[in-house]
Amino acid sequence: xxxxxxxxxxxxxxxxxxxxxxxxxxxxxxxxxxxxxxxxxxxxxxxxxxxxxxxxxxxxxxxxxxxxxxxxxxxxxxxxxxxxxxxxxxxxxxxxxxxxxxxxxxxxxxxxxxxxxxxxxxxxxxxxxxxxxxxxxxxxxxxxxxxxxxxxxxxxxxxxxxxxxxxxxxxxxxxxx
Numbered sequence: 113x114x115x116x117x118x119x120x121x122x123x124x125x126x127x128x129x130x131x132x133x134x135x136x137x138x139x140x141x142x143x144x145x146x147x148x149x150x151x152x153x154x155x156x157x158x159x160x161x162x163x164x165x166x167x168x169x170x171x172x173x174x175x176x177x178x179x180x181x182x183x184x185x186x187x188x189x190x191x192x193x194x195x196x197x198x199x200x201x202x203x204x205x206x207x208x209x210x211x212x213x214x215x216x217x218x219x220x221x222x223x224x225x226x227x228x229x230x231x232x233x234x235x236x237x238x239x240x241x242x243x244x245x246x247x248x249x250x251x252x253x254x255x256x257x258x259x260x261x262x263x264x265x266x267x268x269x270x271x272x273x274x275x276x277x278x279x280x281x282x283x284x285x286x287x288x289x
Contacts, residue, residue, distance in 0.1 A: 116185045120205040121147045121154055122193070127201040127228060130161035144193055144203075151204040151226070163230050168199070171206050171222040181210050184219035192223045202226040 122144045123137065135154075137145035147154060155165040172195055176187025185208055196203065202225075209220040 115182060116146075116189060116205065116208075118205055118208050119150045121149065121151050122189075122203050122205075123147055123228075124201045129228065130158060130163045130230070133157055133161055141190060142193060151202075151224075154202070158228055163228060164232050165202075166227045166229070166232075168197075168225040168227055171224045172196070173220060173222045175218060175220045177216050177218055179216060181212070181217045181219065184210065184217035185221060188219045188221035189223070192221060196223075196225060200225040200227055202228055 122140060123135070125139075125143045125145055129135070136148040138148075139145050151165075158165045172192050174188045174192040174195070176184050176189070176191055178184035178187050189205065193203065203223045204226065205221060206224050207220075207222040211218045211220075
């Protein structure tokens with residue numbers, strides 16, 4: 113298996129590509145293949161053939177563990193790919209954060225989903241659910257005091273902590289001048 117690094121691109125095994133576009137790939141797992149090169153190069157190749165390379169949404173962040181750094185990254189990538197919609201046929205590994213512990217590695221990985229297609233319009237699945245627009249006014253439930261009994265007592269304490277913090281910052285700035 114090839115090393116997984118930031119800006120790696122993966123395609124679904126069954127992705128339809130523009131005529132004449134041949135890509136060197138390496139199999140990863142679960143129907144996904146690595147593509148040699150970065151997303152911007154792939155996008156250029158796709159667009160020069162009259163197709164579209166569309167970023168679907170912001171990335172998904174997943175974590176994984178393993179005995180080696182690459183095993184942890186592969187674990188996180190497998191989890192992230194498992195949560196990808198069937199509408200997505202390409203992903204780019206945007207960011208990898210590694211933490212080493214005495215007996216294992218922890219990898220946090222962010223991927224960006226893309227769709228390669230001939231049409232400029234993204235298809236909508238027949239089972240898609242449309243949600244009403246969310247008004248930004250949110251209210252506490254009527255029984256909030258029963259649900260969170262210490263909440264009302266915490267507000268004055270939080271306010272006092274904020275005031276003290278601001279006062280200490282002002283005092284530090286005044287003494288620094």
